[in-house]
Amino acid sequence: MQIYRVKKTFTNILVHLLLISVSIACLFPLLWMFGSSLKTQATVFSDMSIIPQQPHFENYVTAWIDGGFGRYFLNSLIYTFTVVFGIVLVSSLAAFAFSRLEFPGRKAFFIMLLAAMMIPLPGSFVPLYVLMVKLHLVNTRLGYVLCLINVGLSFSIFLLKTFFDKMPKELEDAARIDGCNRLGIYRHVALPFVKPALAVVVIFNALNVWNEYVLALIIFNSKNLMPLQRGVMMFRGEFLTNYPLLMAGLTIAALPIIILYLLMQKYIVKGVISQAIFQ
Amino acid sequence: MRIFKNIYVKSIIVILCFILAELIYQKSHNLRFISPIIILLAVALLIILVTKIILAKQFKSFLFIVPALAIFSIFYIYPFIKVLQLGHYSWDGILPTMKFVGLYNFIEVIKDKVWWQSMFNAGYITLIALTFQNALALILALACDRQMKAGNFYRMIFFIPPVLSEVVVGLVWQWIYDGNYGLLNHWLVALGFNNLTKAWLSDPHTALTCVAIVHSWKGFGWGFVILLAGLQTIPKQLYEAARVEGATSWQVFKNITAPLMIPVFVLVAILTVLGSMQSFILILTMTDGGPGFHTEVPVTRILSSMIGSSRFGYACAQSIIFGAILLAISFVQKRISQNMRQA
Numbered sequence: 076m077q078i079y080r081v082k083k084t085f086t087n088i089l090v091h092l093l094l095i096s097v098s099i100a101c102l103f104p105l106l107w108m109f110g111s112s113l114k115t116q117a118t119v120f121s122d123m124s125i126i127p128q129q130p131h132f133e134n135y136v137t138a139w140i141d142g143g144f145g146r147y148f149l150n151s152l153i154y155t156f157t158v159v160f161g162i163v164l165v166s167s168l169a170a171f172a173f174s175r176l177e178f179p180g181r182k183a184f185f186i187m188l189l190a191a192m193m194i195p196l197p198g199s200f201v202p203l204y205v206l207m208v209k210l211h212l213v214n215t216r217l218g219y220v221l222c223l224i225n226v227g228l229s230f231s232i233f234l235l236k237t238f239f240d241k242m243p244k245e246l247e248d249a250a251r252i253d254g255c256n257r258l259g260i261y262r263h264v265a266l267p268f269v270k271p272a273l274a275v276v277v278i279f280n281a282l283n284v285w286n287e288y289v290l291a292l293i294i295f296n297s298k299n300l301m302p303l304q305r306g307v308m309m310f311r312g313e314f315l316t317n318y319p320l321l322m323a324g325l326t327i328a329a330l331p332i333i334i335l336y337l338l339m340q341k342y343i344v345k346g347v348i349s350q351a352i353f354q
Numbered sequence: 355m356r357i358f359k360n361i362y363v364k365s366i367i368v369i370l371c372f373i374l375a376e377l378i379y380q381k382s383h384n385l386r387f388i389s390p391i392i393i394l395l396a397v398a399l400l401i402i403l404v405t406k407i408i409l410a411k412q413f414k415s416f417l418f419i420v421p422a423l424a425i426f427s428i429f430y431i432y433p434f435i436k437v438l439q440l441g442h443y444s445w446d447g448i449l450p451t452m453k454f455v456g457l458y459n460f461i462e463v464i465k466d467k468v469w470w471q472s473m474f475n476a477g478y479i480t481l482i483a484l485t486f487q488n489a490l491a492l493i494l495a496l497a498c499d500r501q502m503k504a505g506n507f508y509r510m511i512f513f514i515p516p517v518l519s520e521v522v523v524g525l526v527w528q529w530i531y532d533g534n535y536g537l538l539n540h541w542l543v544a545l546g547f548n549n550l551t552k553a554w555l556s557d558p559h560t561a562l563t564c565v566a567i568v569h570s571w572k573g574f575g576w577g578f579v580i581l582l583a584g585l586q587t588i589p590k591q592l593y594e595a596a597r598v599e600g601a602t603s604w605q606v607f608k609n610i611t612a613p614l615m616i617p618v619f620v621l622v623a624i625l626t627v628l629g630s631m632q633s634f635i636l637i638l639t640m641t642d643g644g645p646g647f648h649t650e651v652p653v654t655r656i657l658s659s660m661i662g663s664s665r666f667g668y669a670c671a672q673s674i675i676f677g678a679i680l681l682a683i684s685f686v687q688k689r690i691s692q693n694m695r696q697a
Binding site for chain 1: 422423500523625635656
């Protein structure tokens with residue numbers, strides 16, 4: 076028994092050592108990014124400590140004002156809010172109809188939506204750009220927002236539909252007897268019922284929109300409209316080897332996502348798992 | 355006659371009527387008088403159809419999916435059809451003149467050595483992700499499954515790289531790998547391996563592996579989360595029963611965990627392959643395909659055909675070929691998983 080216990084403690088220590096070393100490997104580049112953003116161009120190549128002795132916060136001011144990060148940040152916020160709002164509205168309406176209402180072609184449309192997600196379309200940015208040119212939406216906020224709503228739509232509809240399916244019929248009937256019409260049932264009964272799924276949809280899509288890069292690359296050429304991820308790349312072009320400044324910019328781009336993730340971890344993990352199952 | 359009650363059949367009849375009228379009007383002078391009659395009939399049918407649809411109770415239900423359907427048709431179905439069409443044209447994306455070239459673009463893609471090298475590179479990154487990254491994810495998931503309280507804490511940390519954007523990850527790692535100012539070289543010197551230092555991302559021998567490592571660094575937490583969720587669905591009584599019988603850890607894994615996890619393994623494998631083959635933003639930010647074409651992947655080739663050389667038709671042909679290959683891969687993988695489930 077003694078030997079068994081010693082062996083067990085030993086394996087436990089080994090397991091934790093492995094987990095801790097992988098955790099350090101995960102966090103180190105981020106700490107390095109943050110630490111370097113507090114150094115100056117003169118000290119960054121000599122001072123290899125993670126947290127510098129004299130932190131310089133000027134880099135953040137320079138990036139925010141001279142580097143245009145204030146504008147990029149605001150743009151990213153605008154896109155994230157409008158896209159997420161659009162997705163929630165459009166996808167919840169459609170998912171409610173697919174799950175709860177009767178109309179001809181209901182199944183056909185839903186299968187079409189699913190089939191479209193199964194077919195990989197790499198390089199879809201080429202025809203999307205052609206479309207944007209045709210609709211005169213190149214270099215506009217509207218074009219970018221509509222494209223991104225489409226990106227998150229199918230998954231959100233699917234996720235919400237599985238939740239709407241779980242809603243008991245009695246709830247719906249009770250509301251109907253109380254004089255609710257379809258829209259009323261959707262607003263007052265169904266939406267509150269799927270709140271947990273809505274949270275997943277909101278957080279998950281917010282994450283994707285904030286991190287989106289390639290459509291921003293295709294659609295925007297005016298700096299005033301660019302979101303953060305695109306702005307960071309513009310910024311790197313301008314301040315090529317000023318690493319502390321670049322790291323300050325990257326920290327600005329990454330910090331909101333890390334905070335959102337730490338606060339809403341549960342929903343993000345749920346979203347990832349349900350997306351995996353969905354595909 | 356029941357089939358004609360279907361509104362879709364009716365609308366198709368209306369459209370066919372218009373096409374027929376148009377054709378008769380163009381082709382034959384003698385029968386021209388028929389076409390206005392056909393159009394009148396079609397319009398009458400259309401009016402009946404529309405009023406019927408609007409008066410129907412189900413019309414209001416249909417309105418619920420109209421926004422989704424509109425966005426989906428414009429931003430998914432239209433681009434999809436457009437790709438298939440543009441692949442057969444030579445077009446610079448700006449001028450209205452498009453030249454039909456048939457299958458020429460496709461032949462050129464197939465003959466393009468750089469294209470196949472990019473395919474090989476993506477395959478290499480995928481292979482590393484499939485083996486190294488997923489093995490790490492599985493080991494970590496097994497380790498965390500035993501001790502759930504600590505497991506939640508580690509899960510929080512392991513999932514930080516996947517939520518970061520590729521742009522941020524790529525730029526930070528690019529600096530770490532940098533030849534002159536990079537952290538990796540600095541450490542190698544500090545540890546006394548002066549002769550190992552190099553410009554990791556500009557050396558053709560190391561660039562692709564370096565990118566693949568960063569890809570795995572960013573991706574393993576994702577596989578970990580899905581595998582851990584899978585492990586937690588296995589009933590604990592099975593483990594206890596095995597322990598009572600005196601099974602070793604390896605026997606437990608081989609006879610209980612692995613067989614029950616096969617569907618999850620297959621899922622993770624499929625998604626890893628599809629995701630890794632298509633990932634390209636890390637490469638855009640770290641090497642931009644260089645040195646030479648040593649880190650090009652298919653999607654960066656498509657992007658440079660479009661932005662770099664303004665050959666939209668060629669870019670679409672590349673998209674179609676790559677999409678077909680991906681479809682074939684996922685089809686084969688799904689087949690294999692079905693066979694395994696039956697076995």
